Amino acid sequence: MSLVNFSGQNVVEFTITGFDHLPYQKLMGTVILLAYCLALLGSTTNICVISTDRRLHRPMYLMICNLALVDIMFTTSASTTMISVLLAGDKTVSYHSCLSRVFIYHLGDVTQCLALSLMALDRTVAISEPLRYATILTNQRACLLIVVSWFLGIGCIGKLAYIADQLPYCQPVIKYVFCDYAAFIRAACVDPEPYWFVSSLIGLWLFAGQLPLILLSYGKLVFTVLRLPSTEKGGRTFRTVISHFIPVVSFYAPKLVSILLTRVGVTLNLTERNALLIISTLVPPLINPTVYCLQTKEIRGTVLRIFRRNPVLPSKG
Numbered sequence: 001m002s003l004v005n006f007s008g009q010n011v012v013e014f015t016i017t018g019f020d021h022l023p024y025q026k027l028m029g030t031v032i033l034l035a036y037c038l039a040l041l042g043s044t045t046n047i048c049v050i051s052t053d054r055r056l057h058r059p060m061y062l063m064i065c066n067l068a069l070v071d072i073m074f075t076t077s078a079s080t081t082m083i084s085v086l087l088a089g090d091k092t093v094s095y096h097s098c099l100s101r102v103f104i105y106h107l108g109d110v111t112q113c114l115a116l117s118l119m120a121l122d123r124t125v126a127i128s129e130p131l132r133y134a135t136i137l138t139n140q141r142a143c144l145l146i147v148v149s150w151f152l153g154i155g156c157i158g159k160l161a162y163i164a165d166q167l168p169y170c171q172p173v174i175k176y177v178f179c180d181y182a183a184f185i186r187a188a189c190v191d192p193e194p195y196w197f198v199s200s201l202i203g204l205w206l207f208a209g210q211l212p213l214i215l216l217s218y219g220k221l222v223f224t225v226l227r228l229p230s231t232e233k234g235g236r237t238f239r240t241v242i243s244h245f246i247p248v249v250s251f252y253a254p255k256l257v258s259i260l261l262t263r264v265g266v267t268l269n270l271t272e273r274n275a276l277l278i279i280s281t282l283v284p285p286l287i288n289p290t291v292y293c294l295q296t297k298e299i300r301g302t303v304l305r306i307f308r309r310n311p312v313l314p315s316k317g
Contacts (some may be wrong), residue, residue: 044072082178246287
């Protein structure tokens with residue numbers, strides 16, 4: 001029977017085999033669990049602080065809150081699978097659960113990229129047009145931009161999920177460390193090459209469209225800061241620009257490494273590809289809340305006030 005003419009979906013669950021050759025699985029699982037918990041703690045802290053403090057209901061903080069929500073969704077979709085495989089020893093995941101994780105993971109990937117673009121836009125307006133910032137970027141416009149970014153992500157990744165769901169599957173094995181589009185397509189009983197077109201277009205949009213805009217925005221910010229008088233305010237502004245650029249680097253660096261190595265003819269084996277996947281999934285959600293909590297004076301001040309208001313009392317003995 002030709003694979004192209006194969007009809008029917010025989011696979012009801014997949015087995016994750018990406019960690020099978022890893023010698024210290026429990027150790028890796030513990031590291032991933034710790035990183036996941038820290039990412040959840042940081043992102044949840046930012047969301048709670050911003051949502052409960054009315055003084056922080058401003059465009060920049062709304063965008064930080066959006067990025068924190070995206071980080072939770074993005075890392076949860078992949079980390080829970082890896083933790084289940086490594087620590088619980090449960091390597092199986094149902095077809096529909098795997099497909100839903102594909103959708104959530106890639107939705108988080110796209111919306112995180114768009115969230116970083118929105119934050120670059122926010123800082124560009126704030127530093128380049130400080131006197132007009134409040135009128136150019138209002139809370140309503142910030143919320144509208146965030147909603148549009150989510151609809152764009154849902155539309156793009158919904159198409160990928162639809163393509164994946166239409167294919168016949170007769171290979172119940174995912175050779176990667178969690179469910180993503182590439183792993184899902186390679187498990188199908190078809191030639192995967194024709195099914196990379198849409199995902200390649202989305203990737204091209206994120207790299208050739210969004211990344212240059214982000215770089216140009218921060219380049220303009222650096223140029224603007226360098227023209228400021230050598231004052232303490234200028235130094236603080238420059239540190240703010242650098243801190244906002246760190247999440248961009250942590251998000252794009254693993255992807256760029258993979259692309260550049262492929263372009264120069266370096267063939268990554270499965271273990272190396274899985275390592276880059278893990279880094280790109282765990283590092284940005286771990287770095288983002290840390291950067292914005294520690295570098296943003298208002299969030300840091302609110303967190304410190306909470307701890308001072310609720311000191312740990314010594315136990316009576």
